[in-house]
Amino acid sequence: MKLQQFFKTAACAALAAFVACLGLSLAYPLSASAHEDKADAKKYMSQNLTVSGAVENRLVLEVDDLRQFPVQQIEEQAITRMSGANAGKLEKFKGVRLRDILDKAVIISRDHNDVKKIVVIATATDGYKVVFSWSELFNSPVGEGVLVFFEKDGKVLADDEGRIAMISAKDLRTGPRHVKWLQAVEVKKIVD
Template structure:
C-alpha cells in the first residue's frame, strides 16, 4: 500500500525535468515572476489570489534565516505573509471520510516547475505548519524579481532553503488513493 502512495507522489513530481530548477536561471527571469497564487485540487473553492488579496488574510511576520542544504546561512530577513493553513482553510479542503486528511498532500509549485510537498498532518498537526508562509514582503518591501511577487517558505525546517519556493504559482491539494 505504502509503495503505491510513494509511486503516486513520484509520478506527480518531475524528478528530472529540464524545466525544474532549484533556482531559476538568471537570464529571462521575467517569465518566472509570479503575481497570482492558485489554490486548487481537493478543495471546495478554488482560490486565485493576487498579492493585494493576500493582505486581507491574517498576517504573519517572521524573522527567517535562509539556509542552504549544506547548512550555510545565505540570508536573514523579515518576511511578511499568510500562513498556508489560513489559505487552505479559506479554500476548504474537501473530504468524504474523517480520516481522508491523513492521505492528503499539499504540493507547492513554482512557475519554473520547482515543487515541494507537505502532508496535511505536517501543516495542521505540527509546529512546522505554523511556519509555512505564503510570503509577499521581505524587510518591508515587495519581493524582487529573483523571488517573484509571491513565494512560499517553511521557516521551521532545519534547512529552510530546500522548501523555499520562489515564483510560487500553485498550491494543489491531492488525496492519495492507496
C-alpha cells in the same frame, strides 16, 4: 564513485521512485545562481496564486488578496541548503500561513481519515515543486512556519523571488522548501 555519493544517489533514486508511486512528480531544484540575470528572472514572475484540487473553493489570489488574511511578519530567517550549507537569509518579510489559505479553500474530507491521505503540492512558475502532508500543516509545529510571503523590507518582492513566494521556516533545512515564483498550490488525496 565514492561510497557517500553512491548512498546519496541511491537515496535520491528511492525517493523519486516513492514519489512516482504516489502519482506525483518533483522537479529538481534550480541552483541558487540559475536566474541571477534580472531579465531571465522576469519570465518566471508570479503575479497570483491558484489553490485547486481537493478543495471546495478554488482560489486565485493576488498580493492584495493575501493581505486580507492574518499577516505574519518574520524579522529574520536563515536559508539552509539540503547539505546544511548557509544560503543566506530573508529579513523583515511578511506573509500568510499556508494553512490559513487552505482553510479558506476548504479541503475536501468526506471521512475523518481522509486528511491522513492528503498532500499539498506547491509549484513555482519554473516547475519547482515541494510537498507537504496535511499532518505537517495542521498537526505539527511545521504548519506554523509555512508562509506564503509577498513583502520583504516593506517592499514588494524582487523579480528573483516573484511577487509571491513560500518558505517552510520551521524546517531544519529551509532551502529545499523555499519556493520562489510560487504560482500554484494543489491539494491531492494520494490514497483511496
